[in-house]
Amino acid sequence: MTVDASGHAGAAGKAGGASLEFRGVTKRYDSGVGAPGAVNDLSFQVPAGTICVLVGPSGCGKTTSLKMVNRLIEPSAGEILLDGVNVQSQPVTALRRRIGYVIQQVGLFPHLTIGRNVAVVPGLEGWSSQRQRARTQELLGLVGLDPRRYENRYPNQLSGGERQRVGVARALAADPPLMLMDEPFAAVDPIVRERLQDEFLRLQRELAKTILFVTHDIDEAIKMGDLIAVMQEGGRLAQFGPPDEILAHPSSEFVARFVGEDRGLKRLSLRTVADLRVEKMGRPVGLPRFTPGTKLRDALAILLVADTRGGIALDEGGRPRGLVTVDAIASSLTDDPPARVGA
Amino acid sequence: MSGEPLVRWDWVGAHIGPILDRLGQHLYLAVIAVSIGFAISFGLAAVAIRRRRLYPLVTLIATAVYTIPSYALFATLVVFSGLSIVTAEVPLVLYTFILLVPNIVAGFDSVPQDVLDAADGMGYTAGQRWWRVELPLAVPLVVAGLRLAAVSTIGLVTVSAILGDRFGGLGYYILEGYHRTFPTEILVGGLLSIALAVAADLGFVLLQRLLTPWAAARLAPGVAVR
Numbered sequence: 072m073t074v075d076a077s078g079h080a081g082a083a084g085k086a087g088g089a090s091l092e093f094r095g096v097t098k099r100y101d102s103g104v105g106a107p108g109a110v111n112d113l114s115f116q117v118p119a120g121t122i123c124v125l126v127g128p129s130g131c132g133k134t135t136s137l138k139m140v141n142r143l144i145e146p147s148a149g150e151i152l153l154d155g156v157n158v159q160s161q162p163v164t165a166l167r168r169r170i171g172y173v174i175q176q177v178g179l180f181p182h183l184t185i186g187r188n189v190a191v192v193p194g195l196e197g198w199s200s201q202r203q204r205a206r207t208q209e210l211l212g213l214v215g216l217d218p219r220r221y222e223n224r225y226p227n228q229l230s231g232g233e234r235q236r237v238g239v240a241r242a243l244a245a246d247p248p249l250m251l252m253d254e255p256f257a258a259v260d261p262i263v264r265e266r267l268q269d270e271f272l273r274l275q276r277e278l279a280k281t282i283l284f285v286t287h288d289i290d291e292a293i294k295m296g297d298l299i300a301v302m303q304e305g306g307r308l309a310q311f312g313p314p315d316e317i318l319a320h321p322s323s324e325f326v327a328r329f330v331g332e333d334r335g336l337k338r339l340s341l342r343t344v345a346d347l348r349v350e351k352m353g354r355p356v357g358l359p360r361f362t363p364g365t366k367l368r369d370a371l372a373i374l375l376v377a378d379t380r381g382g383i384a385l386d387e388g389g390r391p392r393g394l395v396t397v398d399a400i401a402s403s404l405t406d407d408p409p410a411r412v413g414a
Numbered sequence: 415m416s417g418e419p420l421v422r423w424d425w426v427g428a429h430i431g432p433i434l435d436r437l438g439q440h441l442y443l444a445v446i447a448v449s450i451g452f453a454i455s456f457g458l459a460a461v462a463i464r465r466r467r468l469y470p471l472v473t474l475i476a477t478a479v480y481t482i483p484s485y486a487l488f489a490t491l492v493v494f495s496g497l498s499i500v501t502a503e504v505p506l507v508l509y510t511f512i513l514l515v516p517n518i519v520a521g522f523d524s525v526p527q528d529v530l531d532a533a534d535g536m537g538y539t540a541g542q543r544w545w546r547v548e549l550p551l552a553v554p555l556v557v558a559g560l561r562l563a564a565v566s567t568i569g570l571v572t573v574s575a576i577l578g579d580r581f582g583g584l585g586y587y588i589l590e591g592y593h594r595t596f597p598t599e600i601l602v603g604g605l606l607s608i609a610l611a612v613a614a615d616l617g618f619v620l621l622q623r624l625l626t627p628w629a630a631a632r633l634a635p636g637v638a639v640r
């Protein structure tokens with residue numbers, strides 16, 4: 072796993088994340104001795120500036136794990152280190168104000184305007200009202216909401232997708248090094264969800280926060296995660312690693328089933344035409360053309376539907392670079408893991 | 415009914431001063447009762463919210479009190495506290511509980527769990543969360559309870575007229591008109607106390623609009639009684 076902190080992250084100044092580590096974290100709700108834990112001996116490390124996705128079936132302890140980071144729930148055993156410091160040694164309100172939190176049901180304050188919702192943590196931290204206002208406007212713009220139109224509205228005057236954006240803006244308000252996001256895009260339709268995901272990934276390229284992201288949707292996990300922690304019933308860590316590794320080498324029957332029979336296809340969605348070794352070509356006529364950013368999965372689908380053996384890979388300038396074939400796409404899965412899409 | 419008009423406007427004209435005094439007294443007695451009733455109800459509700467198991471008990475007592483006929487309660491209290499303001503106010507205060515406590519509890523219950531989670535996650539202290547999130551969001555149902563309590567109390571103040579002419583507000587005229595078989599007085603007392611109740615109700619609606627601009631579209635009058 073390489074952390075690509077070059078380029079954009081650097082340009083955005085010293086923004087960026089904190090490292091996060093779970094060490095043998097266990098949570099038992101029932102105090103009984105033999106009682107099963109909601110989370111069991113969870114250990115993993117998230118390097119600063121990366122997105123780690125907790126994924127698993129309903130009830131496997133994702134939310135519980137997340138809430139132990141900002142101490143909404145205290146672990147029964149083990150410790151969670153934020154930049155090397157145990158979160159339990161830190162004053163709870165100060166800790167929470169340094170951690171952005173996007174909850175499963177958005178949880179905007181219905182009695183506050185959008186502007187004041189976004190400014191909650193800056194307000195608690197005692198920023199001047201001028202600075203709060205400037206920050207609010209900046210953030211609303213960042214998540215794609217025109218401040219002039221939205222600032223003075225109430226949450227019940229927004230669509231579900233707009234509310235999710237406000238939830239993200241609110242979590243970002245005090246520029247926290249760590250963001251906890253609990254199924255932040257679950258409550259919207261698939262098209263809006265995809266757009267929110269794309270926008271968030273674009274944003275993250277500039278902000279380079281450390282993000283712990285919860286979902287029960289394996290496709291979302293593959294798309295959003297630099298690292299994926301697959302959890303299974305009983306709050307156990309089934310596998311931890313980059314998406315391509317988990318898809319290529321599921322460590323157990325459970326993981327293999329969870330990522331799906333089509334895991335090969337899913338791996339193709341992690342690669343683009345630009346990653347592909349192309350073949351020399353003669354005179355291409357009427358073949359489909361692919362920009363470098365086209366995902367191999369989409370390219371394959373297009374080739375199969377178009378019923379041709381190949382298509383044309385274009386370079387950044389839109390000039391033909393070579394021939395893309397179904398065979399080449401298939402064999403790309405045996406190559407080394409690709410550079411992270413977009414990272 | 416023969417000859418005599420239903421309302422003797424000349425009597426009304428001659429008694430404008432005393433009528434207004436009675437109106438003021440009526441309002442005064444009601445305001446005291448609702449204020450004290452609200453303070454105590456808030457305390458009871460706070461206990462009920464924190465100790466859920468006590469809530470049925472609180473409701474039971476409030477309901478039991480409510481079933482005592484007002485006339486009997488006033489009369490009984492005379493034995494203990496004479497013809498004093500205490501005797502006049504205690505029943506009025508007691509009767510507000512059944513209207514206020516459930517609405518206050520429902521108000522705080524109505525604050526969505528995800529909003530509370532978000533507040534905790536953002537780093538509100540317990541006090542900040544209560545003042546800035548829970549209380550404002552409880553306001554619509556709390557005010558709904560206050561509306562009911564105000565209207566009901568304004569009606570009951572008339573009954574305290576049985577304690578003598580220092581009490582009862584407009585109820586004094588109803589009682590006196592009844593004894594003298596003088597419909598004008600009964601109507602003045604009755605209609606003005608209804609007008610007062612309606613005005614109080616509208617006043618609270620207005621207050622609620624001002625306090626909860628965010629809920630403007632979702633106001634439902636008289637929600638969640640009992």
Ligand SMILES: Nc1ncnc2c1ncn2[C@@H]1O[C@H](COP(=O)(O)OP(=O)(O)OP(=O)(O)O)[C@@H](O)[C@H]1O
Binds near residue numbers: 100109128134136287
């Ligand atoms: N307050 C609680 N008391 C007792 N058990 C709880 C409590 N909260 C959660 N649990 C249990 O702990 C387990 C993990 O719950 P958690 O909310 O972390 O699951 P999740 O992975 O987030 O599920 P979902 O995808 O449905 O949100 C579940 O079995 C749940 O029933």
Ligand SMILES: [Mg+2]
Binds near residue numbers: 133134135175253
């Ligand atoms: Mg959950």
